[in-house]
Amino acid sequence: MSVLDPAATAIRLFDAERNLHFFPIRHHSPACALHLREALRVIRPSAVLIEGPVDFEPLITELLAPGVVPPVAMVALPDAAEKGRGGTTYYPICRHSPEFVAIQQATELGATVRFIDLPSRHPAMLSDRRDRQDQPLLPMRETMFDRGAYVEAMCARTGFRDGLALWDGLFEARARGTDWRGFFASVGAYCSALRAASDPDELEADGTLPREAMMRSCIQEAIAARSGPIAIITGGFHTPALIDAHTDASRPAGAAARSNAWLVRYDFRALDRLNGYGAGLPLPGFYERVWQRLIGTDDAQSTLTEDILVGFRAHLIEKEPALTFSFPTLQSMVETARRLAELRGLSEPGRTELFDALQSSAIKQEIEVGAHPLLAAFTTYLQGDRLGDLPPGSRLPPLIERTGSEARSLGLSLDDAIPKTRELDIYRKPRHGQTSRFLYAMRLVAPPFAERVKGPDRVYGFRADMLMETWTYAWSPAVEAALIERAGDGETVRDVAAALLIRRLEDLEQEGQRNNAEAAFNLLSIAFDAGIGSAAETLIAAVSEAVGADTQLLRLTNALVIGQALNSRARAMPSDAAIKAFADLLPALLDRLARRIAELLPDLAAVNADNVGGAIACLAALAEAMADPDPPFPTQPLRDALQGLMSAQLDPQLTGAVIALAALVSLIDEAEAGQRLSAALAGAFERPGDAIRTLSGVMALAPQLFVNDSSVITAIDDLFGAVDDQGFLDLLPQLRMAFAELSPQETDKVAAIVAAAHGASEDDLALLQRVPDARVLADHLMLSERLRSQWQADGLAAWLEPAP
Incomplete structure (x- = not known):
C-alpha cells in the first residue's frame, strides 16, 4: 500500500481494533472543522485529545463561557525565571478553528477534553517559530504546508499557483461533502507526504520531536484510563508520528504543567498568515464568511461570491470612493469568478478565484502582483477587522478591566483592532490633557496601544508653541497580553507605570548611571507626561541625589533645559492633583541644579581643543535655559560663574562662546561683546586658525554678534588680507564651518559690509553671488x-x- 493512498491512510487513522480515531487537521480550516464536527457526532468519543499546551487546559471551560466571542487567544506569560526566553505565547482560537469546534462538540457529548502538547513555556515550545521578532510566538507552525519540494511538485502537477491555493483546491473545496472519513484520509495522505519530505534534523531543532513524544505519552495515558472511543486531533504534520503504537511513551523532561495562562481577546489582523502568523490560512475574514455559510448561520439569498463582491463595492463607496467600480464591472467579476471555479473543477469560487476575477475585470493596466490599490483594499476587506470579546467577570486581572474602563471614559474606542487617530487640545481642554496623560502612561505599560504622531517636544521645547497632539491607537491582543504581564505591578495604568519608572531608576543604579542627572530628569519628564503623581516624590528625591553627585556639566545643563520645560508645562496646563504634585516639588530641585552648574562652570577653564565640543554644547544649553525672561531657577550664581570665566585663559573657541553667552544673558551689552571679540581676534592675529575658532565659538551661540558689529567683521577681513593664498586655503574649511551657522540673510549682510569696505559695487556683489x-x-x-x-x-x- 502506498503511503499516499487515502484508503490505506484511512485504515491507519480510524483504528477500530484500538478504538482510536486520529484526525489530521490544518489549524483554522473551516473544512476540517465541519468534517470534524460530523465525525465526533458519529463516533461519540469518551475522550477528545487536542494538540494544545497542557498548561492551557484550565482555560477550556472559559472558552465555552456565555459571552465569549471568538477570535480569542489563550496566552502564557514568562515568569521571572524565564526572563529573556522568548515572549508571550499565543494560542489563537476562532469560530472555524477545528480545536474550538472539537471542544464545543465534546462538551455537548459529555466527553473529557484534554490538551496533550508540551507546556507552553517548555524550551521546545520556545524554539523561535517566527520569521520576525515582532511576530507572535506560537506553539503551532504550518509553513510546511506552503513550501518545500513536495508542495512545489504538487502545484506543478495540479496547476495551483502556490501551497495555499493548493490546500484550498484540494481540501477547502470539499467542505460541503458528507464523507468525513474520505476527507480526513486525503488530508492524512497529504500530510504523510509532507512529513516524508521533511528534514529530520529540522524536526529535532524546532522542537517537533519532543512535542510528539509528549503527545504519545498523553495518548497512552488516555488509553489506559479510557471507557470508550478516543478522538485525537492534531496538526496533520504530527499525525503520522502518533498513529502507530510506541514504547517510548515517557514524558520529556520539564513537561510538568505550570499555569500562568489567561484568555484574551484576539483579532483577525493578528490571525492573518499575510501578517506573519505562522499557522492557519490567510485572510481569516474570508474563511469566517465561508464558515457561516457552511453551518447555515446567515440567511443570504445570494451566493457567497455575490455577497463578498457586493459587500466590497459597498465598502469602497463608503470608505474609498476613488476605487469604486461600476455595477457592470461587479457583474463581470461575479461571472468571471464562477467560470474560473468551473474551469478549475471547484464547486464554487474560492479566495484565489475572487482575486483573479477582481484583477481581470476591474484592473486594466499592467501591475505588479499585489501592488494595485484595489487589490490592497480587497485584501484588507477579506482580512477582516473583528476583535473578539469576553464577558464581564471573565478571569482577567483588574488592570485590564480598569484600563478598558478608563479608555472608554476618555472617548477611546476599543471595539475593534483598527488603528484610530485622536487629536488632543492638551493645554485648553482638561479632558484632552487627561487623555494625553493616559496615552503616555500606556506607552510605558503597553507600548503597542498608542503612538504619538506629532505634537510639541515637551522635553526640549521644539515646536513648543503647538497646542495640539496627534495620537494613533488600537486595542489588540498584544495590548491585553502586555497588561496581563504587568498586572502584578498594580491595578491601574498609573500604578503600574509608577512601578516601572521606579524600576528604571534601579536599573540606572545597576548600570552605574545613578548620578546621571539628565537620565534622571528624563524619567521625571516621562512621569509628568503620564500624570504619575504618586511617583513624584520618589522620583524627585532620586533626581536631586543625581544632581548632587553628577560631575558632567553637559548632562547637568541638559537636565536644566528639561526641568525648565517641565516647569513651563506645569504652569501652562490645567492643574490637577498629578500636575500639582510635580509643580510643588520642582522649584527646590531646579534651585539645586542651577547652583550645582554654577559650582562646576569654572572647570571649563581646563578644557582643551579635543574636548571643546562638549563644553560649547554646555554653554548652548545654558543659553537656552537662561533665555527665559522669568526662569524658574536662580540666575545670579550662574552669572557670577560666567563672569569668572570671562577673565580666565580659555581655549579660543570657548572664548568666543563665553563672550556670546555673556551677551545673550545681558551680562555685557553687544557693544562690549564686539570689543571683546575684536580684541580676541587681534590677539590671535599671528595664529589665524585660532582666530577662526574664536569666531566659530561665537557663531555656535550668537551669530548675530558677528553680523551686527562691523568692527568684528573688519577684524576678520583684516585677518584674511594678511594671509597669502595658501594660508587662506588652509583656513577655508574652518571658515566654512563657522559661517554655516549664518542664515542666508545674515550672510548677505556680512557680504555687503565687506564689499563696501573694499569699494565693490552692487554689480560686483551680484557677480560674487554666482561664485561656485x-x-x-x-x-x-x-x-x-x-x-x-x-x-x-x-x-x-x-x-x-x-x-x-
Missing part, C-alpha cells in the same frame, strides 16, 4: 597657484603684474 561653492572655489584657487608657479618658471612673471 567653497570646494569648487578652493580647487580653482589651487589651480591658479599652480599656473602662477608655472608662469614664473617659464619667465612669464610679468604677465602676473596688473596692467598700468
Whole structure:
C-alpha cells in the first residue's frame, strides 16, 4: 500500500481494533472543522485529545463561557525565571478553528477534553517559530504546508499557483461533502507526504520531536484510563508520528504543567498568515464568511461570491470612493469568478478565484502582483477587522478591566483592532490633557496601544508653541497580553507605570548611571507626561541625589533645559492633583541644579581643543535655559560663574562662546561683546586658525554678534588680507564651518559690509553671488597657484603684474 493512498491512510487513522480515531487537521480550516464536527457526532468519543499546551487546559471551560466571542487567544506569560526566553505565547482560537469546534462538540457529548502538547513555556515550545521578532510566538507552525519540494511538485502537477491555493483546491473545496472519513484520509495522505519530505534534523531543532513524544505519552495515558472511543486531533504534520503504537511513551523532561495562562481577546489582523502568523490560512475574514455559510448561520439569498463582491463595492463607496467600480464591472467579476471555479473543477469560487476575477475585470493596466490599490483594499476587506470579546467577570486581572474602563471614559474606542487617530487640545481642554496623560502612561505599560504622531517636544521645547497632539491607537491582543504581564505591578495604568519608572531608576543604579542627572530628569519628564503623581516624590528625591553627585556639566545643563520645560508645562496646563504634585516639588530641585552648574562652570577653564565640543554644547544649553525672561531657577550664581570665566585663559573657541553667552544673558551689552571679540581676534592675529575658532565659538551661540558689529567683521577681513593664498586655503574649511551657522540673510549682510569696505559695487556683489561653492572655489584657487608657479618658471612673471 502506498503511503499516499487515502484508503490505506484511512485504515491507519480510524483504528477500530484500538478504538482510536486520529484526525489530521490544518489549524483554522473551516473544512476540517465541519468534517470534524460530523465525525465526533458519529463516533461519540469518551475522550477528545487536542494538540494544545497542557498548561492551557484550565482555560477550556472559559472558552465555552456565555459571552465569549471568538477570535480569542489563550496566552502564557514568562515568569521571572524565564526572563529573556522568548515572549508571550499565543494560542489563537476562532469560530472555524477545528480545536474550538472539537471542544464545543465534546462538551455537548459529555466527553473529557484534554490538551496533550508540551507546556507552553517548555524550551521546545520556545524554539523561535517566527520569521520576525515582532511576530507572535506560537506553539503551532504550518509553513510546511506552503513550501518545500513536495508542495512545489504538487502545484506543478495540479496547476495551483502556490501551497495555499493548493490546500484550498484540494481540501477547502470539499467542505460541503458528507464523507468525513474520505476527507480526513486525503488530508492524512497529504500530510504523510509532507512529513516524508521533511528534514529530520529540522524536526529535532524546532522542537517537533519532543512535542510528539509528549503527545504519545498523553495518548497512552488516555488509553489506559479510557471507557470508550478516543478522538485525537492534531496538526496533520504530527499525525503520522502518533498513529502507530510506541514504547517510548515517557514524558520529556520539564513537561510538568505550570499555569500562568489567561484568555484574551484576539483579532483577525493578528490571525492573518499575510501578517506573519505562522499557522492557519490567510485572510481569516474570508474563511469566517465561508464558515457561516457552511453551518447555515446567515440567511443570504445570494451566493457567497455575490455577497463578498457586493459587500466590497459597498465598502469602497463608503470608505474609498476613488476605487469604486461600476455595477457592470461587479457583474463581470461575479461571472468571471464562477467560470474560473468551473474551469478549475471547484464547486464554487474560492479566495484565489475572487482575486483573479477582481484583477481581470476591474484592473486594466499592467501591475505588479499585489501592488494595485484595489487589490490592497480587497485584501484588507477579506482580512477582516473583528476583535473578539469576553464577558464581564471573565478571569482577567483588574488592570485590564480598569484600563478598558478608563479608555472608554476618555472617548477611546476599543471595539475593534483598527488603528484610530485622536487629536488632543492638551493645554485648553482638561479632558484632552487627561487623555494625553493616559496615552503616555500606556506607552510605558503597553507600548503597542498608542503612538504619538506629532505634537510639541515637551522635553526640549521644539515646536513648543503647538497646542495640539496627534495620537494613533488600537486595542489588540498584544495590548491585553502586555497588561496581563504587568498586572502584578498594580491595578491601574498609573500604578503600574509608577512601578516601572521606579524600576528604571534601579536599573540606572545597576548600570552605574545613578548620578546621571539628565537620565534622571528624563524619567521625571516621562512621569509628568503620564500624570504619575504618586511617583513624584520618589522620583524627585532620586533626581536631586543625581544632581548632587553628577560631575558632567553637559548632562547637568541638559537636565536644566528639561526641568525648565517641565516647569513651563506645569504652569501652562490645567492643574490637577498629578500636575500639582510635580509643580510643588520642582522649584527646590531646579534651585539645586542651577547652583550645582554654577559650582562646576569654572572647570571649563581646563578644557582643551579635543574636548571643546562638549563644553560649547554646555554653554548652548545654558543659553537656552537662561533665555527665559522669568526662569524658574536662580540666575545670579550662574552669572557670577560666567563672569569668572570671562577673565580666565580659555581655549579660543570657548572664548568666543563665553563672550556670546555673556551677551545673550545681558551680562555685557553687544557693544562690549564686539570689543571683546575684536580684541580676541587681534590677539590671535599671528595664529589665524585660532582666530577662526574664536569666531566659530561665537557663531555656535550668537551669530548675530558677528553680523551686527562691523568692527568684528573688519577684524576678520583684516585677518584674511594678511594671509597669502595658501594660508587662506588652509583656513577655508574652518571658515566654512563657522559661517554655516549664518542664515542666508545674515550672510548677505556680512557680504555687503565687506564689499563696501573694499569699494565693490552692487554689480560686483551680484557677480560674487554666482561664485561656485567653497570646494569648487578652493580647487580653482589651487589651480591658479599652480599656473602662477608655472608662469614664473617659464619667465612669464610679468604677465602676473596688473596692467598700468
